[in-house]
Amino acid sequence: MKDFPASPLVIAHRGYRMRFPENTLPAFDAAWNAGARMVELDVQWSRDGRIMVHHDTSLERCSNGKGMVREHNAYFLRQLDAGSWFSRAFAGTVIPFLEEVVAGVPEGGWLNVEVKPEAVSEAKNMSRMLASLMAICAPLKGRIVVSSFHHGFLKQLARLPHAPFIGVLSSRWQKEEALLAFATELKAFAWHPDHRGLEKTVVRRMKEAGLRVYPYTVNDQDRAAALLAMGVDGFFSDDAEILKGRDGY
Numbered sequence: 001m002k003d004f005p006a007s008p009l010v011i012a013h014r015g016y017r018m019r020f021p022e023n024t025l026p027a028f029d030a031a032w033n034a035g036a037r038m039v040e041l042d043v044q045w046s047r048d049g050r051i052m053v054h055h056d057t058s059l060e061r062c063s064n065g066k067g068m069v070r071e072h073n074a075y076f077l078r079q080l081d082a083g084s085w086f087s088r089a090f091a092g093t094v095i096p097f098l099e100e101v102v103a104g105v106p107e108g109g110w111l112n113v114e115v116k117p118e119a120v121s122e123a124k125n126m127s128r129m130l131a132s133l134m135a136i137c138a139p140l141k142g143r144i145v146v147s148s149f150h151h152g153f154l155k156q157l158a159r160l161p162h163a164p165f166i167g168v169l170s171s172r173w174q175k176e177e178a179l180l181a182f183a184t185e186l187k188a189f190a191w192h193p194d195h196r197g198l199e200k201t202v203v204r205r206m207k208e209a210g211l212r213v214y215p216y217t218v219n220d221q222d223r224a225a226a227l228l229a230m231g232v233d234g235f236f237s238d239d240a241e242i243l244k245g246r247d248g249y
């Protein structure tokens, strides 16, 4: 695939999450500065339809706010501190808008936008939601993988005239057969499985079907080596530099 980062690809999970407050601009900047070639982030919609970069549906864990992201307008969400929970050094860090993250992607950098399933289930107008997502990501000129655990959403995405690369996220308990059939029907680009319990035979099968395989979330170097030996194309890691110093990386 032209311009797609070569394997093995470490996808910086929620930015450089191990050292910075997840899903914030400092975490994304740090990942790019550390040499990341693809950064993952999570999105959901504010009450007034802005795309906010935040993992949890609720605000409590990663900000000083309360309640659900979707219950608040963007103006309110932007007053919150999304850095102090991690360290006082990041006090005043805000929840980013997706367009701010897109603007910070360096030349040749790729984004993996994960659309949280709750954001989809609560959406009042899915077409508008998709249109805003794709419009905001347009400056990336195709350097984007959109993924979700919400497979109905991925189906709608795949029907778009200029659909992005699609990553099928799955949990540990979803059956390989059904996932393979679904990913094939969608012409998905990649499969994003939970790394726990992943088997070599399944990796081989998915790859034979033409899918890239990027398991989540791998922070242990021995586990990373074992997965690469199984044939995965890369993996998500909170440590953007987990493979630093490894031959050829």
Ligand code: G3P
Residues within 6 Å of the ligand: 013, 040, 042, 055, 114, 147, 169, 192, 216, 217, 236
């Ligand atoms: O996209 C891989 C991974 O981010 C999925 O799980 O909970 O970290 O969003 P989660």
Ligand code: CA
Residues within 6 Å of the ligand: 040, 041, 042, 114
């Ligand atoms: Ca995610």
